[in-house]
Amino acid sequence: MAKQPNILFIMADQLRADYLGCTGHPSIKTPTIDALAASGVNFTKAYTQAPVCGPSRMSFYTGRYAFSHGATYNNVPLKVSEQSMGDYLRPLGYRVGLVGKTHMKKDVEGMQRLGVDPESSRGVLLSECGFEPYERDDGLHPDQTVSPDLAYNEYLREQGFAGDNPWHEWANSAEGEDGETLSGWYMRNCDRAARVPEEHSETAYTTNRAMDFIRESADQPWCLHLSYIKPHWPYIAPAPYHDMYTAADVIPANATEQEKENLHPVIEAFMGHDESVNFSREEVRERVIPAYMGLITQLDDHLARLIAYLKEIGQYDNTVIVMTADHGDYLGDHWLGEKELFHEASARIPMIVHDPRPQADATRGQLDERLVEAIDLVPTFVEWAGGQVPDHILEGRSLLSLIQGDRVESWREYAVSEADYAWRKARFALELEPDQTRAIMITDGRWKYVHYEHFRPQLFDLQSDPQEQNDLGQDSACKEQRERLEQALYDWYRMRKTRTTISNATVANMTGKAHARGYLFGLW
Template structure:
């Protein structure tokens, strides 16, 4: 794959897989992403390793399951010893940089133990998940703690937006009839347009940062992680995008009364969170989802601008382009808001990949996981994939139309909800809040510590409305999945990550050759 010299790794935050026209949404036109799919391969069954920002991204960046890398929820630092994308690609000659969000807090305790200065060159890479932070902006800045020195706030100040926190006051708030600020932190204000001009909002600003980086590289090879922070809440969209969608464009909600009246205990606890209660109220979805759709439309337009610039620069001829999301958004489906749990609207991902030498217009139905991207990047650049450390599989054979004889028969996702109010409602300890999903393409098995499992038949119930876990005629299937989960936990992960399989082969039964004698008569 010598044609591929660069990698553009695009991620949207909290973008549902089914809110793109390429994936069949009836009222959400995304022509630029459709075009990207027509020029590449669209993966129909891609899944996150966890349906929440931090652990999902750490799996994307490490190529390892959540149980393996240990960053189980937001603000849980990734261990200093974990390898990330930059560690694999820099030795292949690429500059590996970030424009946008990673949601990674640094392992300052681990860095301190090693005497690694966070301000040093190596310390910065360790603090930024292995990326060179061309622009780091995670968004989500509460007004009381935001720094005016943040890059986007500095940009807004130059554009004439006043206040200590223009990110909140302009980009993520509306304006009331008497000039008062209507904060985007409250769902009720999604029904009003953001105060900011569209060209100064977060998504085009982040596109500008990406284009600046790419132009600076000239002919030098690079990998850029362009990580947009929308359409994640606050659901505040600027004009003219705000007015493009209304309540009539909102798809019917996907939920059944039995889901609530006979709810699994963990589901019920999540339904009782504020986002679950409010998205279940009449009229809320009709006010919030049009803004969500507007943010996606703006994102699609920015992808179009980005692709046009890349084509003009000649970068489409030597760049692997990946578009995905870190997770989805319930938006009221299943009586829930936010994400985290294991329904497809939360854990299933959009994934589109294009590049020179790859299939065009392909649609791939095999089960793929977020952890597959790191080995794919290494493989596409001609590097050697360290299979003893990485737990994903290279997608390059699928991208080139060479179907392997054997592929995975199950995808796995995980959750640690110990930080959430659901834990307190359920009376669980901080180490008793683990959940797992196994999905084999038809049957989805969900297990939570201390509770009976769930089971869904997506062939006959694609909307995941009927939990079969309690039915006696499905107990044997649930037990088989439980055994599969145990096998994966005990055998299916790469625990020996510091020594290659080849080194183990060479060392096997070699002690006598080294003069070490034991057990001999």
């Protein structure tokens, strides 16, 4: 077997697919990521399985749709029975570590029922989504009293940044004209520099810890999930990134009065949320988006530092790098803030794969427009590691053939993304019960169909209307397309992999052999 490659699995939280130089942004500076794309494969039609942190990540890590793994929103526990990439890679000899965020909620009740001690070696892996938690930090610590095991806060205190919660008081706050602390939670302050010096910011610290993990893993192949907290809110960047961009760099919002004329009830309810109301104001966009862009360029600069380190220690040529995000950010597009719904700004994600080895030479610099899903990474990683993909469990499809330029007779016809907005205020406006808030998107790359429980569907033609301004969900001329995609969605539901405790190969080997095993039913 060829030498197993290291796998550097990088995720940036809330990074829009179109906020990179290599994906078409006109002014953002992302030379490191652009270089990865120029010498790798840039999948331009990649979709998250759920445009919210928690369920998106659970799909990334398990290789399964949210419908299948059940962790449909933030802080919904992932069932103890679900396996993740660590469970697949560790038996193949890999050290599988985490630096940064997972937003995983452990299944306490499940572990109690099985008698698993959460502090045991098995319990820790079950609590951390299968990763060795080299350093987990989900990045949101608004309370003044923070768990004493938050390493980043301890690090800040060691550097002299004192306080009950240095994460908030230094890394995510600015300083006012009179020396007062201005919280980064309030977007009016995000044009100011974070109080913390850049070299001690979250992004810098996370990169340092990634280097520590790599340094300590020299004796075996490793998979590191390097999960950056930024550019997720609070939108506040350290100098010099806080004012690197200005209002002149802000792309006009993809929001028109026309789309308000035919509002879908769920979209209208989300437009009433605070983040949507505020991001609909140009004053807010012109203050937030430059900071958002600065955080992205800061991340890019630290990736340059990390790649230089891999080259310095001689591991770059055998390290496959995947650069992606859990979901996007509306930033005022469609009169919305945050994410959760299915417009391209929210549901489409960057997906760049750089394999430095000769077997990937045929695809260097390619833009691949085939439909790709977040769940495709786990089977890809298993194949890179030389393992057998458990096709009775994993619902994604390995990207290895696409990356190596192999002939592929047929590829995915549809991509799917799901939402469960039971926790959001929109549910009250729509007068729904918590079990009535499911929505699901299916796209064939041109047509995008969104099914909402209890409401009419949406339909967009991404070819003639790439900005998704014209909802064709009630257009009689598009009845055939709606019916086709509704049937495709029904077919998708019927094909979910629920028989996960026995392999397809085992089933095939046992088929029709009952008599040979001594079960003589049906004989005269």
